[in-house]
Amino acid sequence: MIKNITLEVSLKPFYDLSDTGIAKVCEKIYFQWLPLFKDVDILSIMFWTADGSEILEYTGNMDDRFEWAKYIGVANPEVYGKIEELPIKQLSIHHAPRLYREDAPEYTYGDLRRVLQIMRRVFAAHGREIRLGATFDPGPEFAKSPFKYQDHQEICMADTLGQGDLKSFVCCYSILKADNKSYAGFPDGIEEGTPLGKFLGRQAKHFCADMGFDYLWLSNGFGFGLETWGATGAVFDGESFDASSCGEVKEKIFRFWTELRKELPDLPIENRGTNLSTGMDLSSDVVPLREIYAEVPGIAPPPNSPWAALNGDFGMELAGWMSHIAELPSNSGYPFRFYTHDPWFINSPWLDRYGRNPHDIYMPLSITRLDENGNPMAPDHIEFLTIDNSYGELPDQVPDEVIPHIKAALASIPDTAGPVIWLYPFDEYHDMTFAGEKLEEVFFGDWFMRSAINAGFQVNTVVSTRNFKAALDSGACRNNVITAPSAVADTPEILELLAEFVTNGGKVLFYGPIGNDKLKSMLGLTEAAGVSGELEGIVNNKSIKVLHNPLYSAGEIDTVVAPGTTDIELIASVTAANGSERVIALTRKNGKGVFGWVRGTNSFTIKRGGRYPDMHDPAVWFHPETLMRTVLGKFGYVCEFDCRNASQELPVVVSCYSNNALYVSAYVRDLNTAERLRYPEGAPVFVQTETWLEQGQALYHLPKACHLECRVFVEMADGAVKCREYCPTTPEVSRRLEVSGLNNATVRFRPEPGYEHSTQILKNPGCAPFLKGDFPEQKIEHDFTGTVITCRNITGTLLISW
Amino acid sequence: MSGNNTGGGRKLFFPARKFFFSEFPFSIRRMRHTPDDYDESVRCRREFWKIIYVISGHGKKIINERSYPLEPGSLFVIHPDDATTFRIESEAIEIYNILFMPELISTGLNELKNDFDFFSIFGRDFHSPDPSYRELLYVLDSGRETGSLINKLEKEYRQEAPNYRNMIKLYLQALLINISRLSAGKIARKRKDGAVQYIEHLINEHFREDLTLELLAEKVGISGSHLCRIFKEHYHCTITERLLERRLSCAAAMLRNDALTVTEICFECGFNNLSYFYRAFNNKFGMPPRKFRKNLHCIDILP
Secondary structure, three states: OOOEEEEEEEOOOOOOOOHHHHHHHHHHHHHHHHHHHOOOOEEEEEEEOOOOHHHHOOOOOOOOEEOOOOEEOOOOHHHHOOOOOOOHHHOOOOOOOEEOOOOOOOEEHHHHHHHHHHHHHHHHHOOOOEEEEEEEOOOOOOOOOHHHHHHOHHHEEEOOOOOOOOOOEEOOOOEEOOEOOOOOOOOOOEOOOEEHHHHHHHHHHHHHHHHOOOEEEEOOOOOOOOOOOOOOOOOEOOOOEOHHHHHHHHHHHHHHHHHHHHHOOOOOEEEOOOOOOHHHHHHHHOOOHHHHHHHOOOEOOOOOOOHHHHHOOHHHHHHHHHHHHOOOOOOOOOEEEEEOOEOOOOEOOOOOOOOOOOHHHHOHHHOEEEOOOOOEEOOOEEEEEOOOOOOOOOOOHHHHHHHHHHHHHHHOOOOOOOOEEEEEOHHHHHHHHHOOOOHHHHHHHHHHHHHHHHOOOOOOEEEEHHHHHHHHHHOOOOOOEEEEEHHHHHOHHHHHHHHHHHHOOOEEEEEOOOOOHHHHHHHOEEEEEEEOEEEEEEEOOEEEEEEEOOOOOOOOEEEEEOOOOOOEEEEEEEEOOOOOEEEEEEEEEEOOEEEEEEOOOOOEEOOOOOOOOEEOOOOOOOOHHHHHHHHHHHOOOEEEEEOOOOOOOOOEEEEEEEOOEEEEEEEOOOOOOEEEEEEOOEEEEOOOEEEEEEOOEEEEOOOOEEEEEEOEEEEOOOEEEEEEEEOOOOOOOOOEEEEEEEEEEEEEEOOOOOOOOOOEEEEOOOOOOOOOOEOOOOEEEEOOOOEEEEEEEEEEEEEEEO | OEEOOOOOOOEEEEOHHHOOOOOOOEEEEEEEEOHHHOOOOOEEEEOOEEEEEEEEOOEEEEEOOEEEEEOOOOEEEEOOOOOEEEEEOOOOEEEEEEEEOHHHHHHHHHHHOOOOOHHHHHOOOOOOOOHHHHHHHEEOOOHHHHHHHHHHHHHHHHHOOOOHHHHHHHHHHHHHHHHHHHHHHHHHHHOHHHHHHHHHHHHHHHOOOOOOHHHHHHHHOOOHHHHHHHHHHHHOOOHHHHHHHHHHHHHHHHOOOOOOOHHHHHHHOOOOOHHHHHHHHHHHHOOOHHHHHHHHHOOOOOO
16 A cells, blocks of 8 residues: 655756745646556655755754755766867767756745755645755765765765765765864864764754755665675775674774764655665665664665666565565555656656656565565655656656556555565674674675566565564564575574475475585585686576676585485586586475475676676576576576576566465566477466467567466467457456467466356357356365465367456 | 066067068178177067077077077067067177068968978967977077078078079078977977877867877977886876877767768878778777767656
8 A cells, every 4th residue: 555655856947936936846747747646645755956055054944055966967077087178969978067047046045945845735735745955965966066076075985976086976984074063953163083973963954944845865875885886895895894884883883873863863864875785785885774774763775776667677576575575664554666857967757768668666666575574665756857858847747657556566565475585684694794794695696686687587475584573473474485595594593484485395496505504415416626717508408608806706516416315306417627517506305395405506797886786698608596586486486587698688577476366577678589388377368468378388479568467277288379468348247368279278266356156158159148057066175375266277269257 | 598578678570571572571681790889778679570590699688578598599480579688698699690570481381381380480470478488499409401491591682593582591591490300309309298188189189180109209309218217207107098098088079969970080180091980999988989979868867
């Protein structure tokens, strides 16, 4: 249930500063987004006024002018160093910002306050109370900032904009130098050594109270470490981990929050968070997310990051988000954010980056978490960056097109755990990092999961190790697949629960190096001398080459099958130049269930100056991240891709259950790919699609973005099957599906809850109202998600009505 | 050298037509001045260039209100913009005054331009050199060879033997080359930091050209090995590293401009070998230029 909608907006639409001009813009915003927020309790409007320097520089004088975000491009290009003198049109907007319109007005603090007051008044006239949010951004992009880039460069410690040594982003634990200017919270100036958290907190208190802001948003990773966009950070430089600094860095970050909250005790704080994951942030920047969640009052967890919008890295976006919501602050929901426009860089993701495809709506909204009672918990807050574009326009097209997708996604939001549950060691990763132990393993785990998702591994549900027992006890995890880093085995209670889960018929897929002897024994593995570097191997009868760098992959590969082990299916192994063979993926039956394990290699290199890892060329190197999908196939969840060559980018697929239907959302990066799908229930035949069944799998050519409902699963020999939404034609029926092309098939149908016993299945139907004919025998069964109706030996057409 | 501001007196300007014929704008005269026949408060400027060479006596030459010692062997090249006077401290002072218009040597000037940038001062557009640069023109110990060249100039001018004008041009060029070498040597010998800073200046301004260690050494008039040593002492990196750094940083900046191809940028920044450029770039930035450019485009982050 969505409780809060946030519309983010810059001041650009408010270029006419007359009261009437301001009110006109407010009215437009109201009516554009009314269809979405009309049934939602809280409406928030968050202002990208400047870059937060308007808070830092605030003196309390309403007549003071401030630099606002009136540019297109990076407003402080001097952070890039000397710019070659070229005609402005030959320079990118990152290096030569331009005014968004020639008549851009000057703003005083009084003007800003007036905009907010009129905004409240206009919405109140329609009967809506609103929350108003202020923003603080650590970067140089949005507004000119003498504070950050002239007077107090000491607070810019991060090289977020790359390359090499451009200190362009403010770090939360920076310390201010003395300054004798007068500020609202510091009328006598800043004392040497004042922590930024203290300064920002007190300034924000004055600024928000005087302007009328109800909450503060910390943008772009501010408050969560040093390098919030990169794989490296305060304790990982791309070449080694500095475990000795972990305690100190953690304290610095936490101290920022303590100092901020001491000055700003009551104002709610919402966060953008970093663009990475809990484990990545811990291993590179020692970000104590657990402590921030637990001990900083009035704080909201971060939303999904914008990787899908920027470069289609859904693996990063989804893995990062799941890791951040595995645990939450007490009594907190969590937000989903969608990227409609960008007010500064002439891009409107909905229109251009996404190309009006809704993949970054349906896929994140197919994600869920299991709470402390084991219940699925969807986001309760949706944020839109932003409702205005870089020219200050508010095009109707965007809300008109986006809102229906948002509503459709919410209508199929997961209401139970999905097929694959990520058991996330939220506590363990924190403990390991703070102890300065196994940083490589913390680093490895989330990066590996990110790349596995990018390689088509379907996972939509996250549960923390803290909530896992409750989830098992509640029945939320029954026969689903649980995937977890092998590191969880170091917590004996968790290993015991997983062993019991498998014994009773569950499936568990571990990934990563195995240090725990008990787990090694369960998997039938034993230790051997480690191998790394260029390795050769065989997967699916094909020769492969793997490049395994122990730094990124938590050590060398050092396991072999223990002598005398039975019930093992070996999926992949590698051989070093000296002939040493090591196993890298297997399954092993155990009781009624089965274990799977993938050793895992992070198939990338982090180069000096690079913000992000470079994946190894897939035309040369096999990516062991794909083995996660292979093992999942062994568990009954087949997702294979037909590609023309190894360089083809793979689709990202997320499956979830809602209303007892399976929903498959995908982002197909390369439309030359064909997808072969099968679930334990059979080959999925999506509503309103045709598919060719081949060797038990359904062959699809999915579009760039899709969110497909599946209630019909078929097992039969090769052939074409079609599922058509048929009109109800009778008041007593709400929906009908017609499934045709069946040939001695077993058909499994997932009925809507409440219709388990009233669903009517008619074979080779005649004419409406379809009350007479051949009604095949329906066997009603229950799997881990809900009810399944099975009909066997069906040839011809089925009409399923409810 | 110390400042001595006596610039409040009379000012005289000497037009070229009063000193030589327009078809051959050159003269050389031996002069003798005593304190009595010289008014120190008068500031003289000219339409032409002037070289003063001290034969005997001592005192101060005041140029643009800065005073420089006058001793036998001292030599000053006076720019037309310079305001000058003497302070004679001995019974008398004997000098050679060599006056000329730059056109006289313009034929050979282009070929000489690269030598320490010295000859660019004779260009028409050269008007406001900074004081430290102007000092390159004042040689306080010009040596025997200079004296000998001046004697030959004087002899040719006086005797007017066949082809004497060509000989004068050649001797004048030889004299100026000699002065340029002495100036560079002076910088290198007396101001080691100045020499390395001058090399740094040359690298920053001329990195796009084909700069070699030999050329740079020649420009400051000291040996390549010595130059390398003092440069490294000062900047903790070699001249080659510094030059490469400057070229690469320019290349990185230019990669922000999509209008230029990587190959164009490579040659524009002074590299003459594409594969070497790629290797060097990769080594510094950890990625090839195209990837660097692509990454630059990725910095449009969403907050």
